[in-house]
């Protein structure tokens with residue numbers, strides 16, 4: 001079985017987000033990036049299938065200059081068999097439509113049975129990648145996936161709805177899936193192992209093309225939202241704050 | 255014309271559909287609802303906010319099927335590439351929105367919280383940034399739950415219906431097998447006066463002890479954000495949010511929870527929200543009544559001690 005996992009780097013939200021001078025995008029210069037957490041789940045889902053029934057796992061990412069090598073080495077250290085960087089004009093932010101086009105051009109040459117990527121990312125303004133990618137690849141799609149079982153030429157896939165309801169589907173391979181959560185917490189890989197992978201792994205480079213594809217609209221303004229009046233912030237030491245919280249809870253008559 | 259893709263579940267029209275219908279009405283260009291279902295009569299009668307309902311009534315739509323829904327919606331709307339199409343930013347909408355964008359070849363603006371005169375506002379970066387986009391011509395907007403009031407769209411009536419002629423229900427690669435209801439939990443978090451809700455800020459499973467001690471003192475239940483469930487530290491029945499449960503306690507203590515839109519969806523209607531989060535920019539503070547940026551590992555045990 002051939003599994004391709006598409007991953008990307010996104011800003012780490014733990015950091016303070018600053019705007020660029022024109023106020024239309026983040027100032028990316030000082031941002032810290034990390035792999036989209038749902039892409040981490042997609043990789044874990046692929047590796048679990050590999051552990052259970054054997055598979056060749058290929059991880060692909062657009063080369064947008066945002067520490068992507070580190071992410072690919074980490075994927076190799078976790079057990080990916082092949083890591084591929086798609087080169088081209090992808091510096092900085094890439095829309096989902098452009099990413100789908102460029103990734104599909106490369107992935108279609110890999111004859112995958114399963115293509116997995118995260119259900120969403122914190123910056124996919126023009127829509128979530130999985131379904132767009134499926135269309136470019138001419139494959140069926142299911143997204144918000146929490147479980148995958150492959151049986152020959154089909155897969156049984158669970159998709160999550162609100163309230164914890166789950167729909168189960170059978171789908172003919174090849175299929176593209178948007179992963180919400182792997183069956184296990186994404187495996188941890190120690191830094192030493194990533195360092196070893198850096199020495200033993202070759203990141204393949206394949207050129208990609210997103211010509212003609214894009215979001216199709218312009219961002220005119222980005223700003224920190226102000227919803228409602230916001231919270232009354234409690235001041236003082238942790239002890240003072242705790243005392244106030246106790247007061248507030250008691251005043252609600254509970 | 256504004257088109258609204260109606261989402262329903264088990265014969266019940268979802269709130270998001272009424273929220274979109276209300277917004278579409280307010281946009282003032284006429285409203286057409288698109289309804290794919292089986293035995294849709296009762297549902298049509300609740301869509302009075304629409305001028306017209308295009309219906310594909312077929313047993314194949316008794317349960318959602320991503321492929322059938324995308325192909326049918328695409329064939330119904332193939333001539334509408336100049337219109338605005340609203341779809342929920344939901345599990346179903348995440349199939350249909352991008353699916354329509356790809357098949358109709360029109361833009362998709364996701365995570366939409368407002369639409370006004372060609373400017374579409376979205377919530378990005380886990381709710382930490384708002385983005386305005388200028389969109390011209392037809393496009394699809396995937397609308398966040400709770401962005402618009404549902405009451406405006408909840409109008410009974412008997413709008414004109416038109417049977418869709420091109421429903422795609424055969425030769426599908428995706429086959430619906432079954433719906434699986436979540437396992438019931440030991441406590442029902444939707445029925446609590448007080449919820450002590452914990453997020454990824456708690457760092458590890460052992461640390462859950464401090465929130466459990468607090469909950470015990472308060473005679474409350476512990477609920478949580480999604481990562482806590484994904485890590486299997488607490489059962490799914492404790493998850494608050496989009497893919498978890500919607501809760502309305504008198505007091506909701508959000509401890510180490512950032513306030514991502516998917517979490518907010520489940521708890522925004524709580525009477526009093528108290529947030530403990532070291533990041534002063536965490537979106538949870540936009541929804542909380544009271545907040546503190548003190549470390550949860552200092553504040554939580556201190557509250558327990560004082561009770």
Ligand SMILES: Cc1cc2nc3c(=O)[nH]c(=O)nc-3n(C[C@H](O)[C@H](O)[C@H](O)COP(=O)(O)OP(=O)(O)OC[C@H]3O[C@@H](n4cnc5c(N)ncnc54)[C@H](O)[C@@H]3O)c2cc1C
Pocket residue numbers: 119120144180452453454455456478479480481482493494495496497498499509510511512513514515516517520530531532533536548549550551
């Ligand atoms: C389709 C879909 C459905 C989803 N459904 C849900 C859902 O139902 N429910 C849900 O919750 N999420 C849901 N999510 C996930 C959601 O997008 C977020 O990933 C999640 O809510 C984040 O959880 P969190 O706030 O606990 O973690 P984080 O976003 O990682 O936040 C942790 C917070 O803890 C704070 N913190 C860290 N250390 C401390 C400390 N010592 N003291 C105080 N504060 C501290 C940090 O500042 C941070 O704000 C869904 C996602 C998708 C794609």
